[in-house]
Amino acid sequence: MAAAMRIMVVEDEEALTLLLRYNLEAEGYEVESVARGDEAEIRLREAPPDLVLLDWMLPGLSGIELCRRLRAREDTKRLPVIMLTARGEEAERVRGLATGADDYVVKPFSVPELLARVRSLLRRAKPEHLAARLAAGDIELDRDSHRVRRAGHDLHLGPTEFRLLEFLMQSPGRVFTREQMLDSVWGRDVYIDERTVDVHVGRLRKALNQPRQPDPIRTVRGAGYAFDETFAKS
Ligand code: CA
Numbered sequence: 001m002a003a004a005m006r007i008m009v010v011e012d013e014e015a016l017t018l019l020l021r022y023n024l025e026a027e028g029y030e031v032e033s034v035a036r037g038d039e040a041e042i043r044l045r046e047a048p049p050d051l052v053l054l055d056w057m058l059p060g061l062s063g064i065e066l067c068r069r070l071r072a073r074e075d076t077k078r079l080p081v082i083m084l085t086a087r088g089e090e091a092e093r094v095r096g097l098a099t100g101a102d103d104y105v106v107k108p109f110s111v112p113e114l115l116a117r118v119r120s121l122l123r124r125a126k127p128e129h130l131a132a133r134l135a136a137g138d139i140e141l142d143r144d145s146h147r148v149r150r151a152g153h154d155l156h157l158g159p160t161e162f163r164l165l166e167f168l169m170q171s172p173g174r175v176f177t178r179e180q181m182l183d184s185v186w187g188r189d190v191y192i193d194e195r196t197v198d199v200h201v202g203r204l205r206k207a208l209n210q211p212r213q214p215d216p217i218r219t220v221r222g223a224g225y226a227f228d229e230t231f232a233k234s
Pocket of ligand 1: 012
């Protein structure tokens with residue numbers, strides 16, 4: 001594994017910062033958070049991260065202005081920036097992108113959706129760090145096209161089953177609790193019963209396994225689920 005990617009969260013809403021930190025760290029990113037635009041500008045010069053999540057309205061210096069300044073400097077010109085904003089009008093959107101942000105997310109956003117944007121932007125910016133394709137045994141998962149194939153055949157997975165499989169395939173052999181799976185696949189901001197995980201694992205298995213094919217997902221009694229590491233190496 002490459003060193004952890006570093007993400008700076010520039011956001012003055014503490015609850016949102018905590019939510020982002022928790023979810024980004026669960027994905028294996030290193031997170032630094034700053035609540036003011038002017039402080040962020042200094043920190044970004046001292047220790048540039050791999051990606052910035054930048055709130056639009058900030059004390060000290062607005063996110064729009066900070067983004068404009070980052071783009072004007074040679075050393076931060078290409079720094080991946082995702083703007084977070086409560087405004088959704090088309091004109092504002094265009095203005096956000098005109099400041100040079102790479103992507104734009106409207107609050108309230110879904111955490112899995114934001115994480116997907118983060119991954120996709122990092123992959124574009126640093127393709128060597130994140131594989132677009134996961135493979136284990138005879139299963140291939142393509143993150144860009146959202147396609148899953150087993151033994152050369154296309155499988156039809158729902159969006160939740162896709163994220164579930166992606167999540168488990170990322171860490172073969174690691175056992176995840178239902179709570180960890182809910183946090184990472186559904187996002188921590190939603191309340192869903194833990195039994196929902198079992199329902200979706202059941203659907204995933206049904207889509208994944210044809211008769212006589214081994215089941216790559218291991219149920220660990222009293223603990224949770226894991227992607228079978230022996231399957232991954234087969
Ligand atoms: Ca704000």
